[in-house]
Amino acid sequence: MKLPKKTMMAIMTSLLAFLTILLTVMPVKAADQVTNNSVMQRIKQKKELVVGTSADYPPLEFTASEAGQTKYVGVDIELAKDIAKDLNAKLVIKNMSFDSLLVALETGKVDMVISAMTPSPERKKSVDFSKIYYHPSGEFFLINKKDQAKYRKIADFKGQTLGAQTGSIQYELIQKQMKSSKVKGLSKINNLVLAVQSGKVAGVVVEELIAKAYAQNNHNLLAVQSDLKEAQAGNAVAIAKGQKDLVAAVNKTIARVQKEQLIEHKYLPAAAKYMKTAKKNNSMMKYAPYFVKGVGYTVEITIFSVLIGVILGTLFALMRLSKIKLVHWLAVAYIEFIRGTPQMVQILFVYFGVGYFVSNLSAVVAGIIAIGLNSGAYVAEDIRSGIGSIAKGQTEAARSLGLSQAKTYRYVIIPQALKNIWPALGNEFITLLKDSSLVSVIGVSELMYQTQLVQTSTYRGVLPLAIAMVIYFIMTFTLTRLLNYFEKRMKHND
Amino acid sequence: MTKAMIEINHLKKRFGNNEVLKDISAEVDKGQVICIIGPSGSGKSTFLRCLNVLEHPTEGKIIFDGTDLAKLNEGKELDQLREKMGMVFQNFNLFPNMNVIENIKLAPMKVKGISEAEAEKTALELLARVGLEDRAKQYPSSLSGGQQQRVAIARALAMNPEVMLFDEPTSALDPEMVGEVLKTMQDLAESGMTMVVVTHEMAFAREVADEIWFMADGYLQEKGAPEVIFTNPTSQRAKDFLAKVL
Numbered sequence: 001m002k003l004p005k006k007t008m009m010a011i012m013t014s015l016l017a018f019l020t021i022l023l024t025v026m027p028v029k030a031a032d033q034v035t036n037n038s039v040m041q042r043i044k045q046k047k048e049l050v051v052g053t054s055a056d057y058p059p060l061e062f063t064a065s066e067a068g069q070t071k072y073v074g075v076d077i078e079l080a081k082d083i084a085k086d087l088n089a090k091l092v093i094k095n096m097s098f099d100s101l102l103v104a105l106e107t108g109k110v111d112m113v114i115s116a117m118t119p120s121p122e123r124k125k126s127v128d129f130s131k132i133y134y135h136p137s138g139e140f141f142l143i144n145k146k147d148q149a150k151y152r153k154i155a156d157f158k159g160q161t162l163g164a165q166t167g168s169i170q171y172e173l174i175q176k177q178m179k180s181s182k183v184k185g186l187s188k189i190n191n192l193v194l195a196v197q198s199g200k201v202a203g204v205v206v207e208e209l210i211a212k213a214y215a216q217n218n219h220n221l222l223a224v225q226s227d228l229k230e231a232q233a234g235n236a237v238a239i240a241k242g243q244k245d246l247v248a249a250v251n252k253t254i255a256r257v258q259k260e261q262l263i264e265h266k267y268l269p270a271a272a273k274y275m276k277t278a279k280k281n282n283s284m285m286k287y288a289p290y291f292v293k294g295v296g297y298t299v300e301i302t303i304f305s306v307l308i309g310v311i312l313g314t315l316f317a318l319m320r321l322s323k324i325k326l327v328h329w330l331a332v333a334y335i336e337f338i339r340g341t342p343q344m345v346q347i348l349f350v351y352f353g354v355g356y357f358v359s360n361l362s363a364v365v366a367g368i369i370a371i372g373l374n375s376g377a378y379v380a381e382d383i384r385s386g387i388g389s390i391a392k393g394q395t396e397a398a399r400s401l402g403l404s405q406a407k408t409y410r411y412v413i414i415p416q417a418l419k420n421i422w423p424a425l426g427n428e429f430i431t432l433l434k435d436s437s438l439v440s441v442i443g444v445s446e447l448m449y450q451t452q453l454v455q456t457s458t459y460r461g462v463l464p465l466a467i468a469m470v471i472y473f474i475m476t477f478t479l480t481r482l483l484n485y486f487e488k489r490m491k492h493n494d
Numbered sequence: 495m496t497k498a499m500i501e502i503n504h505l506k507k508r509f510g511n512n513e514v515l516k517d518i519s520a521e522v523d524k525g526q527v528i529c530i531i532g533p534s535g536s537g538k539s540t541f542l543r544c545l546n547v548l549e550h551p552t553e554g555k556i557i558f559d560g561t562d563l564a565k566l567n568e569g570k571e572l573d574q575l576r577e578k579m580g581m582v583f584q585n586f587n588l589f590p591n592m593n594v595i596e597n598i599k600l601a602p603m604k605v606k607g608i609s610e611a612e613a614e615k616t617a618l619e620l621l622a623r624v625g626l627e628d629r630a631k632q633y634p635s636s637l638s639g640g641q642q643q644r645v646a647i648a649r650a651l652a653m654n655p656e657v658m659l660f661d662e663p664t665s666a667l668d669p670e671m672v673g674e675v676l677k678t679m680q681d682l683a684e685s686g687m688t689m690v691v692v693t694h695e696m697a698f699a700r701e702v703a704d705e706i707w708f709m710a711d712g713y714l715q716e717k718g719a720p721e722v723i724f725t726n727p728t729s730q731r732a733k734d735f736l737a738k739v740l
Contacts, residue, residue, distance in 0.1 A: 391587075393583060393585055393587035394587060394589065396548050396581075396583065396587065397581075397583060397587035397588075397589070397646075398601075399548065399573075399576065400546055400548065400576060400579070400580070400581035400659075401576075401580075401600070401601035401605065401649070401650070401653055402573050402574065402577025402578075402601060402605045402653060403573070403600075403601060403604060403605055404570070405568065407604055407605070411600060411604055412589055412600075415591050416589075416590065416591050419591075
């Protein structure tokens, strides 16, 4: 696209202004949100403890299905329950990807993070930790059974790629102690297991219990004790900086848990029970409610995002066609900026960034807003090119008959443009439906997220994905038919 | 002496650095039929489009109904003056999403606020006048070029204009269709309509025009009665041009 120099300058200036405002306002707001000891006050006030976790790490945190309901279970969840009890608050679990957890903590989305997190020096720079509550039993290699003769220790993986959870301690261990191997980071354990099974990586480094759980549920996998040396073993609860009272309270609970030996005698056996049931009954039928719930959210997100997208898109298309320069430039800047940045980043930005200003912004609403905002830019371009495709002669003929600009648009241009816009708009809706899967990163229970839950619950990677694909296809196929029907009807009106 | 219907004073039009109309002054009187001829790229169409301000003049005045159109910005006043100047385009520019009668009714109903019944009656009369009363419900795409152009003429006439502007109305037509459009225009001229026609149809110009304007290089080189221009042009540019086309 060719833009005059002046327009380019205007776009750059408005973008810079936008970013400057954002960056100056945000830290102030952030300081409001998490100040000294403010988290404890919030917990006491709301009588609610919000714990962030990445529930794909059995036996520490994972999901189990009980009477069709998703339940968060595992050692860390049990600990969270006891902490909540001691704080006299109701426990709320927020499940999100591991690498989003610390951001969620810093932005006040969660009060604490209990997610098998090791207090590494890097992490200590941004958050505080309780004392260690659990010492993992050691790192294991999870490999394909057919490779059991090949991979036994670090040296065997020379030149090979190993998988680990992004941002995890295992990831660092591979980098530091297996310098002749490459490391591939994925945020979900189930995807890592898939990577092993499909040969993308030679093995995955995980903690003993997890490795054993997956090996038990997949006959072609094997858990092998590794010779990785752990520099700082042990998991701790992460809490935002400056929350001395909360750290003290958590440490008190941990002390009690350790004294009563709850982890060994209560937490682990309970977790093992859920892991066993998962093994016994992995029929996908049992998980149908998961998919149904996912479809519900996917449809909801799609409908509302389309609405926002169409309203914004029309607005920005008209603004872009406006003769008032400032209005025109604002629209151009918005469209170019949105189209020039990844949607994934936009979703995370809306949830965590805008969350500064609106503290109780739910993930679903954030997802709908982010996708709607994104769609608006594309719809605006669809509308603009639809209008642009109408020959200039049409406008001239209408104007020469005395029709005002507004009436020319209303009676001559828009009715013709709609026919051109409709197919492009239809494609946009289908893309949007599929892209709604991206909001799984902020923990919205849409279809993709639910699929991941099924993967972790069943220890099976491929089948849930296949089911999700079929469901997505049925949805997009139905939508395509519907759109074609309306397109045909429009053509008949010619 | 009657006052001119349209008075053009020192009209100039530039597109960027390209000066298409250099300095044009002329008058169109009521009831007059003027044909503008000249080589391609001489600025004929631009001049015509300046008359109803589809192109905004860079300099100069266009006085119509006592108002200088060149001074007006887009808005109600300009729209109201435009509706008094019908325009017919080279490519017809019918609205493809409306049938013939809807094309004709649109402006009377939406601009003048005339009732649908009345607009329909006028439209059918006009269609009869251009010989297409049986095509009212057809869509433009099913009509021949000549028929489309006749509908376009009827559509412009529906606003009851004081003057009709024709921008090369037969240039996009197959040769066998040219006659029917020229016939319609001739009938219109004989009914007393004021007309400004940019055309390459020299025979039509000679027969129908009251005055021929010869344009070249952005200037109105000479104007006069057809018999004078066609038989005894004064400027060398006109002599060269006519030698080629006649």
